[in-house]
Amino acid sequence: AGHRLDTKASGVMVLGIGHGNKLLTDLQNCHLSKVYTVGGLFGKATDDFSDTGKLIEKTTFDHITREKLERILAVIQGTNHKALLMYSNIDMKTQEAYEMAVKGLIRPMGKSPPIITVIRCLQFALPEFQLEIHCLHETQQYLRKIVHEIGLELKSSAVCTQVRRIRDGVFTLDDALLRTRWNLQSIQNAIWDCQLKVKTEIEKTLAPEDKSDFHDAEMAQAADS
């Protein structure tokens, strides 16, 4: 469920075939972050926060500067940072917390509301702007709402013009197949190429008990190919 892309969004979407579906579930349980580039446009607000929605309001935006935007982004990142710690359920004063931080495992390993771990401004040319957002447990609509709220914080309004996922856990744009390569050979190669990093990530995150299940699935997949 969490790894889909809604109809208005584009980008990396991971699919599993056969035993790959079990691997996909394991990867979901690693709670890795996803990265999006999000396009925004200042000056109007719509009912669904996107540029194709029903217009609700028009506002001025000449007072907005890149610096002001970056300040808002820093605040967003800061409040989300606190949420990250809270939902990670970890006592920061322990040696265990240190060990987990070294392995990059301080993140919510269970259900949590959407959390933004990194948000930065890639481009700024009024009225347009582009953000890079790293997040967990998000929906694309949540990201559009963030754009809308940024507009409000800057005493104006904004709509989201684009949501493009450039990374889903270990899968980046480079791993993704374009429609022109949706054929058996390319798909087989793609599965083969990412096997190692999928295995590494799952082993790194999941507890030893889960590993035995994983080995069986791996053996079955190897037998299949």
Place this chain on the structure above:
Amino acid sequence: KISSAACGYGFTLLSSTTTDITKVWGMGLNKDSQLGFQRSLGDRNKGYEYVLEPSPIALPLAKPQQTRVLQVSCGRAHSLILTDSEGVFSMGNNSYGQCGRKVIEDETYSESHVIHQLKEFDSRVVQVVCGQDHSLFRTKKGTVYACGWGADGQTGLGHYNITSVPTKVQGDIAGVNIVQVTSYGDCCLAVSDEGDLFGWGNSEYLQLASVTETTQVNVPRHLPFKIGKIKEAACGGTGNVALTEEGNVFVWGYGILGKGPNLIETAVPEMIPPSLFGWSDVNPDIRVARVRCGLSQFAALTNRGELFVWGKNIRGCLGIGRMEDQYFPWRVTVPGEVVDVACGVDHMVGLVKSF
């Protein structure tokens, strides 16, 4: 544009390389005139003991429209200001000769107009460092001079007395080209052009225990750590940090060193895993570029302009959004690229550039 910032014990100095008349601003505690004389608006004959906003510090420059201020440093109750062509200016408490001038018995430091100029060095001074009650000067030729309190051997001059005139430091650094010196409490470290590390001063917290059992080392000693060539080092009150040419961060001494609550003391440097600074297979180009120390805090700046801090979170000085102490490097959310950071006892100042 502010190019240098320094945090003292309860006060701050900011400086710019501008040729405008005002080049240095100060705020905070001024009971020892560590911010110079700050004329009171209410009574022209009195000076402020507390400065509540960055206020200009008037320097007795011969060429105020040409000379530039390159760097500032702050100690417990004294300050040093480095210029490009008029030497070093010192202000504040001089009870131990830390301002590089003769100690005057019963001198009143509050509301003082005294700013002393220091020019007698073997070559141009390129770095000034304030320890708690002592001062270090590094020259272009790679020599180090020291003055001030010496009870812990922090002046490195071979005795434990006070020194009121900047004097050349010898020991293991004699003839060595020193490219960086650091101090904030009573321990000092120096880095040579060849990447070697030297230390002197307080060693009660194992800072120099790797080479001696003496707890007060009054002559620079080479610290033969096998951790690679040192690029930069920073001294805190009880802990030290070193950055190697490879970009690895090592800590030693006593206190919250950055490897969890279990590591409280070590005489031998231990490396902090680079993953804590954001390095990963996904981000293999992240490197720590600078390391800094406050009295009981550490700060590391990466090549991506991110700031990581750890140590005692006195009054929330770590800026992590929590009041608890932080036992390992944690990223500080800043609205821009952090270019430099200055750490004090209970406050921190960051020089930040918009993304």
